[in-house]
Amino acid sequence: MTVTPIRAKELKHEVKDLSLAPLGRQRIEWAGREMPVLRQIQDRFAKERPLEGIRLVACCHVTTETAHLAIAIKNAGADSLLIASNPLSTQDDVAASLVADYGIPVFAQKGEDNDTYHRHVQIALDHRPNIIIDDGSDVVATLIQERQHQIADLIGTTEETTTGIVRLRAMFRDGVLTFPAVNVNDADTKHFFDNRYGTGQSTLDGIIRATNILLAGKTIVVAGYGWCGKGAAQRSSGMGANVIVTEIDPVKAIEAVMDGFRVLPMAQAAPLGDIFITVTGNKHVIRAEHFEVMKDGAIVCNSGHFDIEIDLKSLGAQATDVKDVRNFTQEYRLKNGKAVVVLGEGRLINLAAAEGHPSAVMDMSFANQALACEYLATNKGKLAPGLHSIPAELDKEIARLKLQAMGIQIDTLTAEQTEYINSWTAGT
Template sequence: MTATQVQLQYEVKDLSLAPLGRQRIEWASREMPVLRQIRDQFAKDKPFAGIRLVACCHVTTETANLAIALKAGGADALLIASNPLSTQDDVAACLVADYGIPVFAFKGEDNETYHRHVQIALDHKPNIIIDDGSDVVATLLQERPHQIADLIGTTEETTTGIVRLKAMFKDGVLTFPAVNVNDAETKHFFDNRYGTGQSTLDGIIRATNILLAGKTIVVAGYGWCGKGTASRARGMGANVIVTEINPVPAIEATMDGFRVMPMDEAAAIGDIFITVTGNKHVIRGEHFASMKDGAIVCNSGHFDIEIDLKALEAQAADISTVRPFTQEYKLKSGKSVIVLGEGRLINLAAAEGHPSAVMDMSFANQAKACEYLVKNQGKLEPGIHSIPVEVDQEIARLKLQAMGISIDSLTADQIEYINSWTSGT
């Protein structure tokens, strides 16, 4: 990377990686038929003509297909990474070299670089922000409130980001519309459950090459991501323990056949620990102290704060990298704890993230959410808005159609029945 490259409005690892990136982007597109249809429609309608759009996302092959669709719709788009270890450098290079999309992202960027890229994104004076984790929106509110006037709205598809947006609204600073893509049924039922479930285990296996069968895996959190992770781990032959703070999902995990207990108890039993809560310090110093020698710890929540690594460092006599994305903390007690992916998203740090087929629906929602904001500019109240049900249903219908699956339709008699209160026993 050079100063000249930055002036040309991109900052990627190596532009010569572009041909490989293009191959991989096109391969992912094969599994994303819904987004392809939306892209084709955008290319005709140009809903984003004159719109400056910033996306702070994991720079993967799937995100590339979203960015290409938005540009096809006329957007003046700029892309930055939402996580220092999730960028696929060949993809970033291809978006710059082959599609002319400014990208500021490279795998392994430090926090200082990440925050500088957030500032570059805001320099673009966005009308729409696609955020993963709400860092760009939070920075705008805290450091550049004068740019709120430029905003049509934002979209967010992470649980962590939605929690932050709700806090912003509660504090009275969210003065523009935000579309909650995360809670669309065609997002969290599939992306969070099947996507996170499969890709998390993929990341663990790539980082360690260990056999999961027979291992005791502790899954912290039983939301949709936790459900998918626990289910897939059991499918690989693991004995799964779930920890929770909410009594309702705790009952659900129990009835799904998992052992449920506090982390204080699970810490001494588990071989592998996976956090998917969206909260901070779910695994703390006292938990590390009671873990088995060689216990493996990783995170699949959005930010790297679910595991208290500072507390682990305080207990460590030595820290060494034993495999790519795999660090061994040798504790003063004589035991060791293995941390994967520096506590960041293991499915993107050590693997490729969610499969394209599931991201097809998630990014179809993102694309349609951006279109919804533009079409309803000036009409939406400040605050958090759901994806319209008809959009959610249409994405599901297109996905089924692409999969070659047909379903039933209501008969006229059935429609009359469900809309009537006079019919009974």
């Protein structure tokens, strides 16, 4: 990848330290080794420039993998700007390199407070975007609530989180989603792999980096058995843990049972767990009555998008003392004498304490994001307001390119087979 040095100080940005750029560039290049699909899209975009003249803002976790999405968007010709989608998910060296080495305006710092985060959302909207890449729908929600006059500028948005899709569906139900939104999250090459394998591995990576504890033999309670919960449960089991799943959906609960896991209500699981992982997308999944009955030293963490799944306010009210015991690890001493340990301030543990999903799986997720932006631009004015799926042919093309890069071949239908599966007259 060719990098052209720029005069970074002349580019608007808010990053921690531009001197971190050399390390960030090194790590970005390392991640690129595992992202062959997005690299092909970057190369094509550089030739075809499908986003020429389009103002685009991306609200994403600023990681080495996101850097390659940002580079693809720039190669496509967009006038782009990047902000963080979570106060603890930014990798400061990556943010510095995107500014200094790639000429991309970035407004993100690891550990930024909520006021700074919301100010960065406003900076993103000041860019008057035509396309928004969102991660949790904060930018879109702020646009609708506070910047109605800018909706006319918008071609559409893309969203790649379950939480964000839930919010977009609620917006459409309430009649305020008056523009197209591409549902990247539900693309097969996204949620089957990113949510399951990416979240599964990176969540445990974050827990281990924050605590350095042995998972084998521990009882791990996974709240939620969507694709992220499946990944967390499967990887925990693979590390030798005893896994309990909590669910509100009877179908998912049956699936968890048949996958070999115990299923209990949180009230019954709370006294049994050594480690708790929330991945529901809902609020206060673990709350006061659960903290009260947990084992002394129980560890709780969240891998859902927002820091609302663990009721930290009620935990703080029960505590007589709170202290840092390791990086990203706080011990709450309760009035009953027991301690509850919270990782990553209840934010995404895989990004707060670790590096997020491995680049090989984000290759497909961000390929979907890049192609979704091209799809919006190509179909400007043609898409109805509301949620739109990634076209099936794009989904399959991403899978085909990934297999090709992995050196894996698959079968193709014969003419006879094609005729058979498209016919209703042929029978036994």
